[in-house]
Amino acid sequence: MPVMRIKSFLNKPTFKSKRKSKKSFYNDNVSLKVKDGKQVLIEKVGWISTNEQIPIGVKYTNPRITHDNKYWYLSVGIEQETSQEEMTDVSLGIDIGVKALAVCSNGTVYKNINKNNAVKKTVKRFSRLQRQVSRKYEMNKEGNRFVKTSNVIKIEKKIQLLHRRLSNIRKNHLHQSTNDIVKTKPYRIVMETLNIKGMMKNRHLSKAIAKQCLYEFKRQIQYKCEKYGIEFVEADKWYPSSKMCSSCGSIKKDLKLSDRIYECVCGHKMDRDLNASINLAHYQLAN
Numbered sequence: 001m002p003v004m005r006i007k008s009f010l011n012k013p014t015f016k017s018k019r020k021s022k023k024s025f026y027n028d029n030v031s032l033k034v035k036d037g038k039q040v041l042i043e044k045v046g047w048i049s050t051n052e053q054i055p056i057g058v059k060y061t062n063p064r065i066t067h068d069n070k071y072w073y074l075s076v077g078i079e080q081e082t083s084q085e086e087m088t089d090v091s092l093g094i095d096i097g098v099k100a101l102a103v104c105s106n107g108t109v110y111k112n113i114n115k116n117n118a119v120k121k122t123v124k125r126f127s128r129l130q131r132q133v134s135r136k137y138e139m140n141k142e143g144n145r146f147v148k149t150s151n152v153i154k155i156e157k158k159i160q161l162l163h164r165r166l167s168n169i170r171k172n173h174l175h176q177s178t179n180d181i182v183k184t185k186p187y188r189i190v191m192e193t194l195n196i197k198g199m200m201k202n203r204h205l206s207k208a209i210a211k212q213c214l215y216e217f218k219r220q221i222q223y224k225c226e227k228y229g230i231e232f233v234e235a236d237k238w239y240p241s242s243k244m245c246s247s248c249g250s251i252k253k254d255l256k257l258s259d260r261i262y263e264c265v266c267g268h269k270m271d272r273d274l275n276a277s278i279n280l281a282h283y284q285l286a287n
């Protein structure tokens, strides 16, 4: 049975750990008691309300209490029954990339959020502020020392907020896309193995962010599959999902990265990523 981690935060900021040096501690699971899903009994502290519903009627494991300088959090593993009964007989292949975030074998396409106009605008503003702040540092330099003027502090605050906004937009988009996918209830999901070494070599920041999103996308699909009882399959890294014709199975060795349309000698013609996702959907473990 898979263990899902949930995080609920406690809304009593006056609550303090007795062990001063540690910002987190474990609570004994035996004594973790939950009242109406809205209150939790913490050892030696008492009943604490949470701002979110705590799942009830389940077994809790490894409860942990942490603090992030703003809120107290309760993280707890819960054991959940998974059921196979409502699944469809669809094997869903997902091809992930930079052009689109994900193309599914059922034809659904999830956009790359970084190509969204609002996001592009925010990124532009972000880089403008970064240039502005480094110019100001240069201007106010005293010998070898950089000086933080009140103006610099103001701009840096704006940068922090924009950074937070961008990362929230990206995270939300990933969660929405992965939720949407698992809710189609395929009995299994097949994805390709991501090439870690090739990705680490990438020096361009925007591309690095895109790749990072791909990892996060895959991680989310994986744990959401576990949560819903969907089989998760990672295709062998030599599986030619892009180069194979999803209609006749022949391999196109000279397929270039710039070829957006897959064209086969058999007459089959299809969007390159959709062709790849269909091949992933048909992946056989014995391959």
Ligand SMILES: [Zn+2]
Residues within 6 Å of the ligand: 245, 246, 247, 248, 249, 250, 264, 265, 266, 267, 268
């Ligand atoms: Zn073909």
